[in-house]
Amino acid sequence: MAAVLSLGLTCNNACVFCAQGERSASSSPREREAEGLDLARRLHVEPGDVVFVQGGEPTLVEDLPAVIRALDERGARRIVVQTNGRRLAYRAYARALREASSKLSLDVSLHGSTEPMHDYHTQTPGSFKQTALGVRHARAEGIEVGTTTVITRSNYRHLAEIVQLSRALGARAVHLARASRFGRAARAADRIVAPEELVRPQLARGIAEAARLGMGWLAGEKASHAEARELFAGLGEVEIAEAEVLGSSRTTGALGAASDQNFVETSRLVRAKPPSVNRSIAWER
Numbered sequence: 242m243a244a245v246l247s248l249g250l251t252c253n254n255a256c257v258f259c260a261q262g263e264r265s266a267s268s269s270p271r272e273r274e275a276e277g278l279d280l281a282r283r284l285h286v287e288p289g290d291v292v293f294v295q296g297g298e299p300t301l302v303e304d305l306p307a308v309i310r311a312l313d314e315r316g317a318r319r320i321v322v323q324t325n326g327r328r329l330a331y332r333a334y335a336r337a338l339r340e341a342s343s344k345l346s347l348d349v350s351l352h353g354s355t356e357p358m359h360d361y362h363t364q365t366p367g368s369f370k371q372t373a374l375g376v377r378h379a380r381a382e383g384i385e386v387g388t389t390t391v392i393t394r395s396n397y398r399h400l401a402e403i404v405q406l407s408r409a410l411g412a413r414a415v416h417l418a419r420a421s422r423f424g425r426a427a428r429a430a431d432r433i434v435a436p437e438e439l440v441r442p443q444l445a446r447g448i449a450e451a452a453r454l455g456m457g458w459l460a461g462e463k464a465s466h467a468e469a470r471e472l473f474a475g476l477g478e479v480e481i482a483e484a485e486v487l488g489s490s491r492t493t494g495a496l497g498a499a500s501d502q503n504f505v506e507t508s509r510l511v512r513a514k515p516p517s518v519n520r521s522i523a524w525e526r
Contacts (some may be wrong), residue, residue, distance in 0.1 A: 244284055245290045245474075246312070248305075252298040253510040255364040256352070258391050260432050261297070263294060269315050281461045286315040287312060293348075294320045300328040306341035306483045313342040323348045323389075323474035329375030332382075340380040347384035348416070348474045349376055352393075354402035373410060380411035387414040387457070387472035392444070394435045400447030406453065414457030414465070416473040417447050460524040 250261050286292060292312050295369055299305055299322050312320050326349040329335040338345060351372060354357030359369035379386050388407040389398070395405065400417060407415050420434050444460060451458040457469035462468050 242287060243287070243293060243471075244286055244317075245293045245295060245300075246277070246284055246308070247295050248280075248297060248299045248302045248308070250297040251301055252296060252325075253301060253327065253365070254298070254350075254368055256350075256360055256391070257425055257429065258363060258393060259425045268286075274526055277302050277308045278304065278311060281311040281315070284315060285314070286312065286317050288316040289318045290316070290364045291319045291321065291471050293323065295323045295474050298326075300324050300334075306337045309338065309341040310371055310497075311344055313344055317344060320345050321348075321474050322346075322471065325331055325350045325368065325372055326364070326375035326379070327371035329378050330371040332378045335375070335378040335382045335384065335494040338379075339384050346387070346470050346472060347379055348472060349386055349388050349412070350391075351376075351382040351403060351407055352390055352408075353396055354406050358396055358399065362391070364395065373406075376410040376412065385472070386412045387416060388412045388417060388471075389473055390415040390416045391420045392435060392440055393420045393433050397435045397440050400443050401450040402448045402458065404447050404458075408454045408456055408471070413458070414469050415447070415451050415474050416459040417444055419461070434449075443460055458510040 251258075252261075264516065286294070292303075292315075294308070294312070298309075302308065303309055305322070305349075308409075309322070322338075324347055326347065331339070349372065350363075351359065352362035353369065353446065354397055356369040359372070363369075376386055376388070388403075388410075390403050390407075392400065392452065404415050419437075422430050422434065425433075448458050448460055452465065457465045457472065459465075459469050459473055
């Protein structure tokens, strides 16, 4: 069985296909933290359950390690955090998540095989570098990682290359998910949603590449094996645009001086650019 814990809608990316559209959380980071811990402690978790932690962006909840720890204590078999991975560009933060639970895995958004392709989709310059570095740090800390790619008109030709990058970063599995008419994608479907007949052969290439590389994969209702489904958190909350039909949705660089706390505060703005990072500053409670 599976349970879902939602930690609000605030995000530090502004993805062109975002299922949550322009919705944003009105609560403060501290309020969201208290709510998250309370929900984690009250969530009904049976031994053996998989718990999916979603947002917005869960890593913007300051005490996410405590939330993960609480879920572990409730008996979760696996805890999957859906994230853009950017905050894990701080190695000490990745370590804090790993120390919270040995049952943790990450579902990291990766929407391009190159920096321009990924950053176009997130509408956040520098996000690719932080995400890539975040995945490397997670793997260095022993955290299991899968990557989710939302398929759009701008990346469908490059699915095999995205799979290759995911593997190179250390991911165990890939989720290739078609963009559909929720949220922002509903308002710009002509430039976001790729025609099915164009996607199909490229998706087959991406799946074949994942199999060749020994990776698990999930695409729609099909998966390489049953466990692959447990690695990916799905949509979370969505904004359904009026009069639209149903569908589905979903870092290595030169970095100068800001604390991890500043990263959380500046990221409260949906389109906030990633701040500089001083590698000498550790994330600590």
